Amino acid sequence: AGDAIIGTAAGKAERAALLYAKIIHGLTYENGTDATNDININTGGAMDATGARWMGLTTALGKQSDVVWAVGGTTAVPAGGLDTGVVGDNGYYIWLIQRSDTGVVDALFSLSSTAPTMPASYDYKRLIGWFKRVAGTVVAFSLIETEGGGVEHTWVVPTLDVNLAATLTTAQRADAVKVPLNLSTLAHVAVVAVDAAGWNIVMGSPSQTLTVGTGSQLVGAAGVTVGGDMWLRTSATGTIAAIGSVATIDTYTVYTMGFRWSRR
Secondary structure: OHHHHHOOHHHHHHHHHHHHOOOEEEOOEEEOOOOOOEEEEOOEEEEOOOOOOEEEEOOOEEEEEEEEOOOOOOOOOOEEEEOOOOOOOOEEEEEEEEOOOOOOEEEEEEOOOOOOOOOOOOOEEEEEEEEEEEOOEEOOEEEEEOHHHOEEEEEEEEEEEEEEEOOOOOOOEEEEOOOOOOOOEEEEEEEEEEOOOOEEEEEEOOOOOOOOOOOEEEEEOOOOOEEEEEEEEOOOOOEEEEEEOOOOOOEEEEEEEEEEEOOO
């Protein structure tokens, strides 16, 4: 009778897999003691990418982005975290990894958002984070966990990622901001613009067809500088979209404050 109501054993297993496959909690991360290169990864847990195995991190890790991966590492004495190659000025994805034979849980950094180079005997993984290196150093950030195990990532110093003079027109354009590639994120941006004539700018995701007068927009009188704060869905290439109401907007700038990512 119970199975008639709840379903077959196979059906219950399928529903459990769907329910638990995406679970993640904690596993926040931050700049390490050596802020130039290190990342600390806090305790927490997550199902692996296949939804088959729970990976629990019970002690915080300290990992070095400029040193090839080695097992372990603490926040006081970090160990290598780079999966392969030599570190450069790139975005790096943070992976929680586990070896099923011993149950040891660790972490590594990779240029890949889908297929990191795994250490020997480590056979489970889950993407849990991302950081950016610029000019030979990890860009300073702060991070909090949001509902459902997501994260809100804030740049300590907002970055000027779009700075255009007489370039934004009535044709929709896409511009890159400082967010991860290949992930669905909400970019938090501050926009500042001015034009000699009356103007407005509509902003959104590159997947949208933007129309002047609708959506998230800034409106300015002739010669008046206007600023606004927006959350915009990014593309897989880390871009946001904009369109102007006049032939060329004299100045269009976008500062990236940070982003939200659901970690799903």
